[in-house]
Amino acid sequence: MFLILDLATTIECQIYVDSFDSVSEAAMDYTVSILMELSWTQRDLYYNFDDVDFFEIDNRNMEKIWLPDLYFPNEKMAAFHKIMTPNKVVRLYPDGRLTFYARLSLTMSCPMNLRKYPFDKQICALQMESFGFDQDNVILAWAMNDTPVAVNDHIILPQFEVVSSNVGECAKSHPRLGNHSCLEALFHLERNIGYYIIQMYIPSILIVVISWISFWLTVTSVPGRISLGVLTVLTMTTQSSGVNASLPRVSYTKAIDIWMSTCLLFVFAALLEFAIVNFISRRSxxxxxxxxxxKDSAAMPVDNGAxxxxxxxxxxxxxxxxxxxxxxxxxxSGIECAQLMDNISRLVFPFIFISFNIVYWTYYLTTFGEELFQGVG
Known part of the structure; x- marks a missing residue:
């Protein structure tokens, strides 16, 4: 059926986020399950029955009425829930107001700024727009209440925490279709760093400290010091590769890259220090x-008294x-010079590493979340 609109129809939208199923840094998207509520008024459907609060229009009869042609511009995948029957219904009220309810699962694009990873905060958007009607015919608006977008308080994500949400508009202009009304909901996600402290930072600190054991070994302990240096370098390289395996190949440097590269530099420097010490120990x-x-020499007299x-x-x-x-x-002795160099390294290496930790943690924890990348619009 066709509906001719003389005036723009205002559609009030409301969303309840039932669950955040996943947030993927590699794919830069997130998956949510939502209950969407759309409300608008059609005067030609007005009725007057005192004993009927509303009529429910099931899925089979929905095709007989006009429904908003909404779509999600930043979606990757979307689907209605159909177990056991299609999870959507329309209620018709006496004043001609229609309310449409539906449950959907959405996979939405969420461009992320990972420069501060794993100390980052992300803002992921959910956008809604009318597909066929421009803003002269259909106007989208958030419901006039305190929570047009509500989030389930019991949502638990393995790495993120949904700290807040807010709503706004995102009017878009299409070259051929004109200006369309658009709404967006923004979800503020904060990453929990407990996993990264236990699985990444503490092991890498221990590997760096283990590499310093070579400074307490004698200069002549060549096999032991070489084995210790090579193993720590290989372990740091493997750990760094494992960290980046689950992340997108971005062209900028992340906070975790700075940490891993610095730890690798420290263990390599410890190995290089042994090479220098071993060279010095062979020389004098x-x-x-x-x-x-x-004083043991004496002057011998001669005949002329001289x-x-x-x-x-x-x-x-x-x-x-x-x-x-x-x-x-x-x-x-060259061994004495080498031993002196080891003694100096015992103090210099820990001092520099502790100084790096102070600067690193102070910077990323005090500027936590200052630069946010919304990636919407």
């Missing part, structure tokens, strides 16, 4: 120059005279 270095005067200075021929082939100043160089 001059430390200082001292002078001494031979003194003849004693001359000594060295085994190496050199000649040295008595009372000659002897230069001696003290050689410092």
């Amino acid at each position: 270095y001059p430390d200082e120059v001292k002078t001494a005067q031979r 003194l003849m200075k004693e001359t000594m021929v060295m085994l190496e082939g050199g000649i040295r005279f008595a009372h000659e100043e002897i230069k001696q160089r003290k050689r410092v």
Whole structure:
């Protein structure tokens, strides 16, 4: 049946979110189950029966009346619930007001900004728009009550928490169809970081600390220090790959990337420190120059009463005279230099890592959620 609209029909919308089924960073979408309520007035359906509050129009008779042609612009998949029968019904009230109820499952696109992952907050939108009628014929409006969008208080998500929701408008212009009335509901999601603390941050901290054990091993413990360094580097590389396996391949740097890269740099630096120490331990270095005067030599008298200075021929082939100043160089062992470098590393590495932690956690926890990416409109 065709309906000719002389004036714009106002359709009041209300949504109850029954469940958030999933939120996917890889696909950048979320799935919800909602109960949608649409209300509008058709004067030609007015009736006057005192003993009837409303008529219910079942699914078989809905085709005989006009229904709003709504669609969801940012949907990926949508479906009506049909168990046991199609979950939709229309109520007709005496003043000609019609109320349409339906249960739907929606998979909606939700572009996410993951620069602060896993300290991020996301805003996911649910948009509704009239498909065939422009805003001169159909006007969408949120219901005039306190909660046009209500969320089930018992929703539990593994990684996110629905902290709030708000509503707004998103008027869109189509080149051929004209300006269409559009509504949007915004869901504010906050990520719980408990999982990431236990599964990512604490293990990576322990791996970095384990790499420092090589500083307490002797310089000659070559097999042990090499094994420890290589294993910690490989473990950090594997952990970093596992973290990014479940995330989209974005072109910007995430907070977790900075953490993993820094931890990998620390364990690699510990391995590199051993390579330098091992090289130093194989060499010796001059430390200082001292002078001494031979006292065991004596002047031998000759016939004319003069003194003849004693001359000594060295085994190496050199000649040295008595009372000659002897230069001696003290050689410092390479192992001593290597041990000194290990002692310095025991203090420098923890100090730098603790400083990095202070800066990292202070920055991301104090600027938590400042830059939000709505990705709608």
